[in-house]
Structures are given as structure tokens and as C-alpha cells.
Amino acid sequence: MLQGKKILVGITGGIAAYKIPFLIRLLIKEGASVKVVMTAEACNFVTPLTLSALSQNPVAIEPFSPADGTWHSHIELGSWADAFVIAPLTANTMAKMANGITDSLLLATYLAARCPVFYAPSMDVDMYHHHTTQQNINTLKAHGNILIAPHSGELASGLTGMGRLEEPQKIVEILAAFFGKQLSLSGKNVLISSGPTVEPIDPVRYISNHSSGQMGNALALEAARRGAKVTLVLGPVAEYPQHPSIQVVHVITAAEMYKACTDNFSSAHIAIMAAAVADFTPEQPEKEKIKKTGDDFRLALVKTLDILAELGKCKTKGQFLVGFALETNNEVENAMHKLHTKNLDFIVLNSLKDEGSGFGVATNKIRIIDKDHSITEFSLKSKPEVAADILDAVQNRLV
Numbered sequence: 001m002l003q004g005k006k007i008l009v010g011i012t013g014g015i016a017a018y019k020i021p022f023l024i025r026l027l028i029k030e031g032a033s034v035k036v037v038m039t040a041e042a043c044n045f046v047t048p049l050t051l052s053a054l055s056q057n058p059v060a061i062e063p064f065s066p067a068d069g070t071w072h073s074h075i076e077l078g079s080w081a082d083a084f085v086i087a088p089l090t091a092n093t094m095a096k097m098a099n100g101i102t103d104s105l106l107l108a109t110y111l112a113a114r115c116p117v118f119y120a121p122s123m124d125v126d127m128y129h130h131h132t133t134q135q136n137i138n139t140l141k142a143h144g145n146i147l148i149a150p151h152s153g154e155l156a157s158g159l160t161g162m163g164r165l166e167e168p169q170k171i172v173e174i175l176a177a178f179f180g181k182q183l184s185l186s187g188k189n190v191l192i193s194s195g196p197t198v199e200p201i202d203p204v205r206y207i208s209n210h211s212s213g214q215m216g217n218a219l220a221l222e223a224a225r226r227g228a229k230v231t232l233v234l235g236p237v238a239e240y241p242q243h244p245s246i247q248v249v250h251v252i253t254a255a256e257m258y259k260a261c262t263d264n265f266s267s268a269h270i271a272i273m274a275a276a277v278a279d280f281t282p283e284q285p286e287k288e289k290i291k292k293t294g295d296d297f298r299l300a301l302v303k304t305l306d307i308l309a310e311l312g313k314c315k316t317k318g319q320f321l322v323g324f325a326l327e328t329n330n331e332v333e334n335a336m337h338k339l340h341t342k343n344l345d346f347i348v349l350n351s352l353k354d355e356g357s358g359f360g361v362a363t364n365k366i367r368i369i370d371k372d373h374s375i376t377e378f379s380l381k382s383k384p385e386v387a388a389d390i391l392d393a394v395q396n397r398l399v
Helices: 015-029 048-055 074-080 091-098 105-112 125-129 131-142 168-182 214-225 254-265 307-314 331-341 383-398
Strands: 006-011 033-038 083-089 117-121 151-154 160-164 189-194 199-202 205-207 229-234 246-250 270-273 280-282 301-303 320-327 346-351 367-370 375-377
Touching: 006 015, 006 074, 006 105, 015 033, 015 048, 015 083, 015 168, 033 048, 033 074, 033 105, 074 105, 083 091, 083 105, 083 168, 091 105, 091 117, 091 131, 117 131, 117 168, 125 131, 125 160, 131 383, 189 214, 189 254, 199 280, 205 280, 214 229, 214 246, 214 270, 214 383, 229 254, 254 270, 254 307, 270 307, 270 383, 307 320, 320 331, 320 383, 331 346, 331 367, 346 383, 367 383
Parallel strands: 006 033, 006 083, 083 117, 189 229, 189 270, 229 246, 270 320, 320 346
Antiparallel strands: 151 160, 199 205, 280 301, 346 367, 367 375
């Protein structure tokens, strides 16, 4: 799976850097091309000469050489790689990554990287369990980076506990599994809806909800990484994924989202409706700002068109349709009703009662309910990890 892949290895200043020459040798043995970028502190633990000899490429440490002006472009490094593996990753560099600080070539390359970024923390047990370290780990996960978690074992301090860098062979296996999965949706068209809709009351007021689009956007990015061609129908949100295989269709209202989804559904092999679409919209939006008069104000609402129901009605053999249900009570019963009445292949249920689940947070806790009423429960995870679980579930049911 690594034959011909371009792997950029980033090394920071931790004792576990001594393992990275072994990692480089294994990557090259698997057929990968390897380049190395390292912090100045990392040179105290493993020499650039060793890494250059093993990788057969110059090692980049500083943005340029004061002696001859040789330039190491973080843009070129970030664009070159199919994957960027930062190992070992110290608590210090991880904190800078989480906050966008770029005081080294490695950190500038991280911000410029267009490829998936894997990060493998390594530090002493108390540092690893510190709440700021855990917060930074979760921040990087929420940004779409892929954690190679440390394991428990004997540490350089003499203590035993969590914080030991994952072994080079296991890191290679993780990369191989990733690239194997990366092509699993090749040739598939995936339609995803994401974000809220905005229903205007007048030129300055509207009805909407708290959806940030994080879940749907993570699904779009994960599907694109697996080789799919993705059409993302996206309500008004602050951020959207940028990937050459993702076409973003920006919409505002439920009516616009309905049209965009129905227009693109016939060519989709898989459709995942993750958007939080308004169920009702003002019957007659005012063209001028409504003035405050009287003691009360009544707003007439009408139902919006049901996107999921329409797609379920139009679904043909070979198409796979997934819906979402965000519930506050009778969660499973309501989700099962939606599953059957809208002709879904499965439904993803999450509850606002679950801590860390719902709108505006970086995590989610889901249950997948199949047409036979079987329920698969998942633990609280980052939304990129949840996206991977959902697409794994889709692919397993397509086999």
C-alpha cells in the first residue's frame, strides 16, 4: 500500500527520536519515498547525517541556510507529501500546532500541508495526562489530523505509563491501512448535506439552528480521502473543507438545499444527509424590517419540503441513503420511525443528552440503527473519527 507514496517525516526534540531511523528504513523497504523535516532540538537526539543517508534526501531543519542561502520551502514540502507523519511529537510542539504557531520550519510545513497529517505524541506519563496536553490532542483531532496514540510502557524517566511512542512497525501498518482505505470509495459519487439552513423573516431576522457543519464537513473530507467524488451541499457556516475531489454547493434556505440535493441525487451512489434543515419557514417573509408595534407578534410558518423523504422516494437499486436524527427524548423510537418512513438504509442517531454530542462541539457520540432494528453503539469520538466510522458502516453494508 505504500509503494510510490511520498511520506514526509517530521521529528521533534524527544528521546524517542532514536526510533525514527528504523521507521525511515521500514518505509523505504515498503517502497515509499521519504523526506525529513526536523526541529533544531531534534538534532540533539538523532543526526541529520543519519537521516539523510537513510532517506536518500537532504534533511530540512531551518527555512534557509545562512551560509549559502539554500532555501527549504515549507510550501513545497507540504505540497510534495502524500502523508506527513510527525513522530515523536513533543508536548511543546503539539501545543504550538494546536495554536497555529510557526516558529520552526516543521511548524510552518504543518500549516502548509495539503495531505493527511499523522501525529504521534511521546512524552512522560504525567505530561501526557495533563489536561492541557489532552486538550491539544483533541484540538488536533478536531482539525482532521490523525492520532497515532502512544502506548503504555517503560519511559526514559524510568517510570512506567502512557506516553511511549508507538513502535515503527506499527506506524508503518497504520499508514498502510490508511492508504488501503483511501481508495475504497474510488469511482463512487457521494452526496452529502451539511450545516444549517436560514429561513428569512425579514431582511434582518431569520429562523435557524446551532449547526456548525462540522459533522457533514468531516464526512465530505473523509469520503474524498477514500477516493470518492463528493458533492457537498452546504448551508451557511464559517468553514468548509477544501479538497480537489469536493465540489461545494453553497445554499442558504431549506428550499435551496432541497433543490441542490434533489438535483444531484440521481448521480449519487451514496447520499448522507447530515444537514440540520429547518422543518418550518415563514409563510410570507417581509421585504422591509418589521417594526416593533403592539405587545405581541405572531409569525405564520409553513412546512418546508422534506429532503430525506423525497430522496427516499426517488432512491433506486444500488443507491445507499443515510439520514441523521438528533433527538432529545424517545431517541431510538423517533429515529426508527424516521428510518422506515423515509426509506433509509440506516440512520445515525445522536442525542443532546449525551455530553460532548450535538451542535458546535468537536466531538460526537452516535448510534447506527439498521433497517432490521439492530443498533451499533460508538463511544464519544472526534467528528473526523465519527465520519470514518459512518463511512466504514456504509462500505460494510455495500459489500
